[in-house]
Amino acid sequence: MARTPVCDLLGIEFPIFAFSHCRDVVAAVSRAGGFGVLGALAFNPEELEVELAWIDEHVDGRPYGVDIVMPNSYVGKGGGAEITREKMVELVPDEHRRFAESVLAEHDVPPLPADAAAGGDLKAAGLGIEQEGPGQVEVALKHPVKLLVNALGPPPEEVIDRAHAQGVLVAALVGAKRHAVKQVEMGVDIIVAQGTEAGGHCGEVSTMVLVPEVVDAVGPGVPVLAAGGIGGGRQIAAALALGAQGAWTGSVWLTVTEADTAEPIVENLLAATSRDTVRSRAMTGKPARLLRSAWTDAWEREDAPKTLPMPLQGIVWGEASRRWTRAGTKALSGFPVGQIVGSLDRRRPTAEVMREMVEEWIETTQRLGAVLED
Amino acid sequence: MARTPVCDLLGIEFPIFAFSHCRDVVAAVSRAGGFGVLGALAFNPEELEVELAWIDEHVDGRPYGVDIVMPNSYVGKGGGAEITREKMVELVPDEHRRFAESVLAEHDVPPLPADAAAGGDLKAAGLGIEQEGPGQVEVALKHPVKLLVNALGPPPEEVIDRAHAQGVLVAALVGAKRHAVKQVEMGVDIIVAQGTEAGGHCGEVSTMVLVPEVVDAVGPGVPVLAAGGIGGGRQIAAALALGAQGAWTGSVWLTVTEADTAEPIVENLLAATSRDTVRSRAMTGKPARLLRSAWTDAWEREDAPKTLPMPLQGIVWGEASRRWTRAGTKALSGFPVGQIVGSLDRRRPTAEVMREMVEEWIETTQRLGAVLED
Numbered sequence: 001m002a003r004t005p006v007c008d009l010l011g012i013e014f015p016i017f018a019f020s021h022c023r024d025v026v027a028a029v030s031r032a033g034g035f036g037v038l039g040a041l042a043f044n045p046e047e048l049e050v051e052l053a054w055i056d057e058h059v060d061g062r063p064y065g066v067d068i069v070m071p072n073s074y075v076g077k078g079g080g081a082e083i084t085r086e087k088m089v090e091l092v093p094d095e096h097r098r099f100a101e102s103v104l105a106e107h108d109v110p111p112l113p114a115d116a117a118a119g120g121d122l123k124a125a126g127l128g129i130e131q132e133g134p135g136q137v138e139v140a141l142k143h144p145v146k147l148l149v150n151a152l153g154p155p156p157e158e159v160i161d162r163a164h165a166q167g168v169l170v171a172a173l174v175g176a177k178r179h180a181v182k183q184v185e186m187g188v189d190i191i192v193a194q195g196t197e198a199g200g201h202c203g204e205v206s207t208m209v210l211v212p213e214v215v216d217a218v219g220p221g222v223p224v225l226a227a228g229g230i231g232g233g234r235q236i237a238a239a240l241a242l243g244a245q246g247a248w249t250g251s252v253w254l255t256v257t258e259a260d261t262a263e264p265i266v267e268n269l270l271a272a273t274s275r276d277t278v279r280s281r282a283m284t285g286k287p288a289r290l291l292r293s294a295w296t297d298a299w300e301r302e303d304a305p306k307t308l309p310m311p312l313q314g315i316v317w318g319e320a321s322r323r324w325t326r327a328g329t330k331a332l333s334g335f336p337v338g339q340i341v342g343s344l345d346r347r348r349p350t351a352e353v354m355r356e357m358v359e360e361w362i363e364t365t366q367r368l369g370a371v372l373e374d
Numbered sequence: 375m376a377r378t379p380v381c382d383l384l385g386i387e388f389p390i391f392a393f394s395h396c397r398d399v400v401a402a403v404s405r406a407g408g409f410g411v412l413g414a415l416a417f418n419p420e421e422l423e424v425e426l427a428w429i430d431e432h433v434d435g436r437p438y439g440v441d442i443v444m445p446n447s448y449v450g451k452g453g454g455a456e457i458t459r460e461k462m463v464e465l466v467p468d469e470h471r472r473f474a475e476s477v478l479a480e481h482d483v484p485p486l487p488a489d490a491a492a493g494g495d496l497k498a499a500g501l502g503i504e505q506e507g508p509g510q511v512e513v514a515l516k517h518p519v520k521l522l523v524n525a526l527g528p529p530p531e532e533v534i535d536r537a538h539a540q541g542v543l544v545a546a547l548v549g550a551k552r553h554a555v556k557q558v559e560m561g562v563d564i565i566v567a568q569g570t571e572a573g574g575h576c577g578e579v580s581t582m583v584l585v586p587e588v589v590d591a592v593g594p595g596v597p598v599l600a601a602g603g604i605g606g607g608r609q610i611a612a613a614l615a616l617g618a619q620g621a622w623t624g625s626v627w628l629t630v631t632e633a634d635t636a637e638p639i640v641e642n643l644l645a646a647t648s649r650d651t652v653r654s655r656a657m658t659g660k661p662a663r664l665l666r667s668a669w670t671d672a673w674e675r676e677d678a679p680k681t682l683p684m685p686l687q688g689i690v691w692g693e694a695s696r697r698w699t700r701a702g703t704k705a706l707s708g709f710p711v712g713q714i715v716g717s718l719d720r721r722r723p724t725a726e727v728m729r730e731m732v733e734e735w736i737e738t739t740q741r742l743g744a745v746l747e748d
Contacts, residue, residue, distance in 0.1 A: 177647070177648070195582065196580065197580035197582060204649060205571070205648045205649060205713055205716075206569060206570065206571035206580045206581065206582065206603050206713060207580065207582045208580065208581045208603030208604070208609060208612060209603045209712075209713040209714055209717075210648065212608050213716060213717070229583045230582070232586065234586050234616050234617055235582060235615075235616065237612075238582060238612035238615040238616050239612075240741075240742055240745060241608055241609075241611035241742060242608050242612050243608055273551070274551070274584065274587060275578060275579060338583075339580060339583040340583055342551075342579075343583075343586075343587070364615050365615075365743060365745070365746055366746075368611060368614055368615060368742060368743075369739060369742075371614060371739070372376055372736060372739055372740075
């Protein structure tokens with residue numbers, strides 16, 4: 001019961017997809033009958049191997065997926081030889097370094113200790129790209145993943161071909177109808193239509209408007225998942241009403257008991273209302289919905305320099321965020337999160353959240369049916 | 375069939391509410407089993423009397439409502455004597471007049487002819503307020519209206535009391551949970567929870583997130599209608615799934631055959647995609663979602679002055695919009711409209727739109743029920 005065609009395609013019980021950077025959450029969702037998707041951007045290939053091996057051991061044979069960020073264009077890409085990470089760091093203007101430093105100073109954030117490992121900044125910014133993307137695909141395809149997801153722009157054709165050759169499906173997130181059509185033409189199997197209320201990189205069109213548009217544009221042969229604003233069973237029912245075959249969720253898993261989200265961030269998330277997010281370029285240079293913080297506020301100020309293109313803004317953010325995370329500075333502890341953050345008020349186990357989602361969804365469907373009988 | 379409690383409260387067949395400035399649309403929706411709501415802001419009391427008398431003759435005894443704008447605060451209000459319209463016009467800075475004039479000149483928009491009636495600018499900007507609000511209420515309550523709607527902020531207590539004394543219900547639009555709670559405390563009967571994707575004045579939270587929040591906050595005794603992003607039956611089903619008792623629609627009625635929307639605006643609306651709206655202060659000084667136009671673009675430019683507070687920006691916009699409307703200047707012909715504008719592709723009769731909405735809603739509900747049986 002409670003299945004849509006995409007459930008059969010992936011061998012899952014409920015059409016609830018959960019994006020998380022935390023392997024514990026991924027495994028817990030899949031064990032509960034949903035589909036966990038590991039956000040791999042924080043891991044290099046060796047680390048990803050460790051994470052996926054752990055999931056394989058803890059997922060009880062249930063299906064899961066991996067999400068890899070492969071943006072199509074950014075500073076340093078193209079024009080022959082790829083630019084090194086060190087070169088990219090040098091491209092950050094002094095003005096931006098100084099501004100970031102002044103924001104950190106306003107909150108008494110100390111420098112990193114000399115023994116802190118270097119290089120975490122790019123990964124923290126979600127920019128373990130190009131150098132790591134292909135390596136991540138290699139690693140992922142050695143494990144029994146059922147779905148490769150590309151979060152930013154169209155995935156490279158060779159990745160799609162390799163996945164398909166192994167019977168692995170490919171999904172892509174889109175925020176606009178024409179991107180959905182393009183992705184399907186390139187061979188993507190499942191479209192995640194992500195509304196502007198979603199956390200992280202997002203477009204401007206809301207889930208309510210975007211999902212039916214995308215469903216109609218790609219046609220009945222392509223499963224569409226709805227993303228953005230989904231945290232409970234009423235929203236899952238709404239997503240299916242809009243024509244989606246399933247619900248893609250993310251924010252709700254940041255505060256479950258299994259999540260490894262840093263404590264100051266969890267506290268901020270649980271305290272936030274739905275009006276406490278902002279669509280900002282202050283993290284990666286592309287518009288992303290973030291929990292509003294002293295960092296996002298600072299980049300809106302009149303004295304702030306214009307945010308940099310990808311990946312340079314991410315380098316500035318990554319260096320700064322390592323410092324405030326280490327210092328535990330709550331005012332700066334924003335995070336990519338959607339407007340649904342307003343519904344998060346306590347830590348709960350993943351299995352409990354899943355159970356309540358399914359129950360509320362079933363109740364909602366029955367309530368909708370009863371309206372027609374009145 | 376297809377009824378929710380708010381249908382019984384208002385004596386309607388389907389929980390579909392249609393906001394329109396056009397009496398023909400209001401009457402056609404009510405005749406088709408929905409609930410038409412006349413946006414009264416463009417009419418002085420004498421004009422409103424004419425409109426409502428016309429509706430009474432053409433609505434076949436079906437119920438309808440009136441929407442009146444009564445903002446709580448604006449320049450010129452309070453501090454003793456009310457300021458006159460002439461005084462308000464004088465408060466517009468020269469810089470803003472000059473900028474508006476330069477935008478009009480860029481598009482070769484001529485001045486109004488000397489014989490053009492004066493004073494339409496405030497009304498065009500939706501600012502027939504305070505002087506006219508109470509008069510509008512007087513007039514409305516002489517007709518068999520079932521619902522008075524206040525579009526901006528909490529309605530004055532005496533209006534609520536007078537409406538209730540006559541058995542007329544009061545509704546209010548809100549874009550945030552705490553405003554909904556406040557309105558209910560003040561005696562408002564029905565809450566319209568309006569997501570950021572809606573046309574006109576709107577908040578930042580999407581319909582998908584806002585509706586369940588508001589429903590939970592006001593409790594089961596208060597009917598909530600969902601507004602923003604609703605143009606078809608899938609979205610009506612989604613609105614009900616989110617916990618709303620009905621759907622509040624607006625944008626879809628701008629292009630029906632009965633609508634008196636100016637031709638250049640209709641052409642722009644039918645050509646627009648869901649990404650062609652912008653949340654802008656360029657019309658009234660408060661954030662409102664508008665079809666993107668050369669006017670909204672101009673106020674985003676680096677050389678643009680900061681938009682003025684209400685009602686001064688509306689005076690600037692009102693004067694300018696009378697001129698470009700008269701000149702038929704398409705590039706400037708924006709309009710308050712929601713992201714659902716992307717789904718409008720041809721003129722259709724109101725009754726046909728209503729019928730398709732209901733059919734799609736019923737099909738959607740049946741489809742959702744079937745998922746649970748699989």
